[in-house]
Amino acid sequence: MYLIKKIAWMAIGLILFFAPVTLSTELTPKAGGMENTTIHAQKHLPYVPGRILVKYRSAATAAAKTDMQTLYGLAVKKEIPSIGTLVFKLPEGLDVKTAVRQLRDDPRVEYAEPDYYAHPEAIPNDPAFSTQWGLNNTGQVIGGVAGRPGADINAPAAWDLTVGSDSIIIAVIDTGVDIGHPDLRPNLWVNTGELAGAASFDDWQPNGLDDDGNGYVDDIVGWDFFFNTNNPNDESKKFGGHGTHVAGIAAARGNNGAGVTGVSWAARIMPLAAMDYNDGGLPISAVAGALGYAEQMGAHVINMSLGLYQDSHTLRNAISAVQHAVIVCAAGNDGTDNDVRPHYPSGYPNANLIAVAATDQFDHRVWYSNFGAASVDVAAPGARIYSTYSRFVDASGYTFLGGTSMATPMVAGLAALIRAGNGTLSPVQVVSIIKGSVDKRPSLSGRVSTGGRINALQALRAAGVGGGGDSGGGSGGCFIRTLQSVH
Numbered sequence: 001m002y003l004i005k006k007i008a009w010m011a012i013g014l015i016l017f018f019a020p021v022t023l024s025t026e027l028t029p030k031a032g033g034m035e036n037t038t039i040h041a042q043k044h045l046p047y048v049p050g051r052i053l054v055k056y057r058s059a060a061t062a063a064a065k066t067d068m069q070t071l072y073g074l075a076v077k078k079e080i081p082s083i084g085t086l087v088f089k090l091p092e093g094l095d096v097k098t099a100v101r102q103l104r105d106d107p108r109v110e111y112a113e114p115d116y117y118a119h120p121e122a123i124p125n126d127p128a129f130s131t132q133w134g135l136n137n138t139g140q141v142i143g144g145v146a147g148r149p150g151a152d153i154n155a156p157a158a159w160d161l162t163v164g165s166d167s168i169i170i171a172v173i174d175t176g177v178d179i180g181h182p183d184l185r186p187n188l189w190v191n192t193g194e195l196a197g198a199a200s201f202d203d204w205q206p207n208g209l210d211d212d213g214n215g216y217v218d219d220i221v222g223w224d225f226f227f228n229t230n231n232p233n234d235e236s237k238k239f240g241g242h243g244t245h246v247a248g249i250a251a252a253r254g255n256n257g258a259g260v261t262g263v264s265w266a267a268r269i270m271p272l273a274a275m276d277y278n279d280g281g282l283p284i285s286a287v288a289g290a291l292g293y294a295e296q297m298g299a300h301v302i303n304m305s306l307g308l309y310q311d312s313h314t315l316r317n318a319i320s321a322v323q324h325a326v327i328v329c330a331a332g333n334d335g336t337d338n339d340v341r342p343h344y345p346s347g348y349p350n351a352n353l354i355a356v357a358a359t360d361q362f363d364h365r366v367w368y369s370n371f372g373a374a375s376v377d378v379a380a381p382g383a384r385i386y387s388t389y390s391r392f393v394d395a396s397g398y399t400f401l402g403g404t405s406m407a408t409p410m411v412a413g414l415a416a417l418i419r420a421g422n423g424t425l426s427p428v429q430v431v432s433i434i435k436g437s438v439d440k441r442p443s444l445s446g447r448v449s450t451g452g453r454i455n456a457l458q459a460l461r462a463a464g465v466g467g468g469g470d471s472g473g474g475s476g477g478c479f480i481r482t483l484q485s486v487h
C-alpha cells in the first residue's frame with residue numbers, strides 16, 4: 001500500500017499522447033530531495049526521525065519556552081501557523097520516543113508527539129482496457145471482467161445539471177501534482193495574488209516576495225510542505241504519481257479532446273505536496289501545514305487520499321481548523337474494520353469530513369477497502385480506475401490504479417459539482433447531501449454508515465441543482481456533454 005507501483009502497460013492504443021516532461025523552471029527545484037539529516041533508516045518508519053511536534057500551553061511565557069528549548073537542545077525547524085504547533089529538530093543523541101516522553105511531562109507543553117507518517121492509500125492494479133467505468137458503467141470489460149451496467153456514480157446524467165465551475169477550488173494534499181500535465185494544466189489553480197503584474201502563470205516570474213502576504217513566497221500554484229518550496233510538482237520517480245492520479249479523478253479537464261475527464265470538468269486543482277522523498281510517506285507536519293494553507297487560500301474541497309492508524313493531536317487540530325472546505329478522506333486499504341481499529345483522518349468525527357470506502361464494477365466493496373458501520377460514510381468506485389499520471393514517472397501520463405485513494409477523489413469531484421451548482425450550501429450541508437443521496441447496496445449494508453455508493457445525479461438533485469446545461473455559477477464556459485473516447 002505504501003508504494004504506488006506502475007504496473008504493466010498493456011492496452012494497445014492506450015497511448016493518448018506523448019508530451020515531454022517540462023518542469024516549470026520558475027519553480028524551485030527539489031533536486032536531491034534530502035533534508036539535513038544523515039539518517040537513512042529502513043523504509044516506512046512510523047514517524048520522521050530526528051524531529052517532534054510540540055504545542056506549548058498558552059500560559060507558557062516566551063522566556064519559559066526559550067528555557068525549555070535550551071534545556072533539551074531543541075531547534076525550531078518550522079511552524080504550523082494554523083494550529084500554533086512547532087516542529088522541533090532534536091539534538092544528536094536524543095531519540096524521538098525519549099523526547100516525547102520527557103516533553104509530555106513538561107508543564108509548559110500542551111502536547112508533544114512524533115511527526116507520524118501518513119501514507120497514500122492506493123494499491124497497484126492491472127490495466128487491460130481503458131475506460132472510466134466508475135463514471136458510467138455499461139458493463140464494459142476491464143481487466144478481463146465485464147462489470148454490471150449502472151454500477152457507477154451516474155455521472156453523465158449529473159453533467160446535464162452541471163459540469164462544474166472554475167470558481168471552485170479542490171486542494172489535493174498528496175505527492176504533488178504534475179502541474180504541466182495537458183489534462184490538468186487547464187484546471188490548475190493559480191494564486192492571482194502572486195502574479196505581480198503577470199497576465200497568467202505562463203508569463204509569471206518569481207520575484208522573491210510574498211506578494212499576497214500569506215506567509216509563502218512566490219506560491220504561484222500551491223506549495224510543497226515537506227521541502228518548504230513553491231514547487232508542488234509530482235516529480236519523485238520513486239514515490240510519485242499518486243497525487244496526479246487523484247487530481248485527475250476529481251478534476252481532469254473535461255471535453256478538451258484529451259485523455260480522461262474528472263468528475264468535475266472545470267474545478268481548479270490546488271496542488272499541495274507533502275511527501276518525504278526519503279520515505280515515500282507524508283509527515284503529519286507537512287499534511288497539517290497543507291490543511292492550514294488550503295483553508296487560508298479558500299479551498300472549497302480538500303482531498304486526502306492518505307491515512308494512518310495513529311491518532312495525532314497535530315492532525316486532529318489541523319482538521320478541526322478547517323471550517324470552509326469539505327474534507328474527503330480515504331478509509332484505508334487493509335480490508336479492516338475502522339470501527340475496531342481506528343484510521344485517521346478518515347475517522348475524525350468532524351461534520352464537514354466524509355470518509356470513503358471503495359467499490360468495484362459490481363457495486364461490491366473491494367476486498368481491500370476498509371469499512372466501518374460508524375466510522376466510514378459512503379463508498380465510491382475505487383478499483384481499476386483510469387486517470388492522469390505523473391509524466392515524471394511514466395511519460396505516457398495515464399495509468400490504472402485502485403484503492404480508497406481513487407474512491408476519495410470521486411467524492412471530492414462530486415462535492416465540487418455540488419458547490420458549483422449551489423453556492424449557498426455549507427460544507428456540512430454538502431457532506432449531508434452526499435450521504436443522503438447514495439444508492440444503497442446489500443454489500444455495503446453495515447459496512448458504511450449510509451449503506452451505499454455515491455450517486456452524482458441524485459446528490460445534485462438533492463442539492464437543488466436543476467436545469468439543463470451548464471449551471472456552473474461562474475465557469476462562463478459553454479460545455480457540451482460529449483466525452484472523448486479513450487480507447
Ligand SMILES: [Ca+2]
Nearest residue numbers: 210212214216
Ligand atoms: Ca504568497
Ligand SMILES: [Ca+2]
Nearest residue numbers: 207209211218
Ligand atoms: Ca512573489
Ligand SMILES: [Ca+2]
Nearest residue numbers: 253258259260
Ligand atoms: Ca480531458
